[in-house]
Amino acid sequence: MKIIELFIAAWIPVLKMLIVTGVGSFIALPSIGVLTEEARKNINAVVYFVFNPSLVTNNLSSTFTLKGVASTWFMPINILLTFVIGSAFGWIFNKINNVPSNLRALIVGCCASGNLGVMLLIVIPATCNESGRPFGNPASCTSQALAYASLSMGVNDMIFWSYVYNVVRISMGFGEERMKIMPKDSSAPMSIEEGITPTHENDSNLTDAKLSFSTNAENIQETSSTKVSEPSTNSKVQTLMKMTKSLSESPAVTALRRLFTPSIFGAIIGLTIGIVSPFRRALVGENAPLRSLQGALRLLGDGAVPATTLLMGGNLVKxxxxxxxxxxxxxxxxxxxxxFLPLTGVCIIKGAIHIGILHPDPLYHFVLLVQYALPPAMNMDLLSVANAATRLETSFFCAVEIEVADAPGEG
Structure with missing residues (x-):
């Protein structure tokens, strides 16, 4: 196959994505007003909670079997390597260029995490349908490509929220904030981390969080300043409820909730259906008695790629x-x-092929290589919101501790 044909086969899918992204940016312009800020929030929620998990569940359940899962064991390791190597390059970049301290963790996160969801779902299947395609039958290629991309999305979400999120949080000092006590006579609230300024898009969420925390602090202050004369049983119940609430709002539990995203649940359900034969016979196939459920998941999942691409374009207008x-x-x-990452990825994948630890599937090798050559993950934009909310929660707990300690009758 000529090199020009390979170039065209690789370029056309990217061009399609850029066109759809341009449409998203155009309809998001203030003069057009179709994809407004409020509309982007609502569509993003639908994509996150409905479209993406439906897409992942459908693709994995209809494609992967126990043998298929065993043959792709290297993909989670490869994705983890992209995070680790990207983090190392980001750290080196910070040292060489003397990046300001408030941006170092963000740079490391952007270098570590790639867009392993949307980009793979767009580029890889579209490559299968080009005339110069190197991966054989378009139908089977597209089905397998969507399965690989869906598995990448699930693994990426788990590593992102367990690794990148905590790297950024710890690097910016979020783990130490609960040990700091605000001055007794200080009337100014704790500031959000320097360098992470909430965007206009998130002002309403942060305002609601502040009001909620302030209300809770006032309620606790009022309760603590009143002489309690209730039976010991009620006191124990109230103490247990407070402990339960405190545990549910702890950083560890919050991080665990972030780890199990809807896409992760979709991947677990999809792999379970694909691996367990009774489930697969009941849901997958033209003669499956519950094939309507699979059809509904396919119908919902088909909206994930165009909706996400339009949102990506709409967010670029900022x-x-x-x-x-x-x-x-x-x-x-x-x-x-x-x-740097693609060059490193070529060396790793070529070395793995030479050793013989990868099964001989050119499409699988291509997906592994592309995982090293993607732009930063769109989820990086969510870290500022999550970290800002964590700061507000920390301010609330510090204020409560001071008020309770100074309340009359508490000693």
Whole structure:
């Protein structure tokens, strides 16, 4: 196959994605007003909770069997390697360029996490349908490509929220905030982490969180300043309820909830249906008695790719005018993600093929290589919201501790 045909087969899917992204940016312009900020929030919620898990469940259940899962054992390891190697390159970049301390964790996260969900779902299946395709039958290629991309999405979510989120949180000092006590006479609230300024898109959420925390603090202050003369049984019940609430709001439980995203549940359900033969016979196939459920999942999952791509384009209209990040930092992240990581990935995958630990599937090898050559994950934008909410929660608990300690009759 000529090199020009391979170039066209690789370029056309990217061009399709850029066109749809451009449409999303166009309809999100203030002068057009179709994909408004509120609309993007609502569509994003539908994609996150409905479209993505339906897509993952359908693709994995209809494609993967126990043998197929065993043959793709290297994919989770490969994704973990992209995170670890990207983190190392990000750390080196911070040291060489003296990046400000408030941006270092963000740079490491952007270099470590790639967009292993949307990009693979768009680019890999579209490559199967080009005339110069190197992967054989378009139908089977597309089905297998969607399964690989869905598995990548599930594994990526788990590693992102267990690794990148905690790297950013710990690097920015979120783990130490509960040990700090606010001055007794200080009337100013704790500030959000320097360098993580909430965007206009998240102002309403943060305002609601502040009001909620303030209300709870006032209620606890009022309760603690009153002489309690209730039976010991009620006191024990109240203490148990407070302990349960405190445990449910602890950082560890919150991080665990973030870890099990809807896509993770979709991957677990899809793999279970595909591996367990009775479930597979009941749901998958033209003669399956419950094939209508599989059809509904397919119908819902088909909306994930166009909706997510339009959202990605709509979010680009915000641009860099409100960002304090220098262009040189952006260029450095681009060089890491599109030059150093792909070169490292080629060496790793070629070495694995030479050793013989990968099964001989060109499409599988291609997916493993592409995992090293993707832009930063869209989830990086969620870290500022999650970390800001964590700061507000910490401020609330610190204020409560001070008020309870100073309440009359408490000693």
């Amino acid at each position: 641009g860099f005018h409100k960002s304090d990040i220098k262009i040189s930092v952006v260029v450095g992240v681009v060089i890491v993600r599109f030059l």
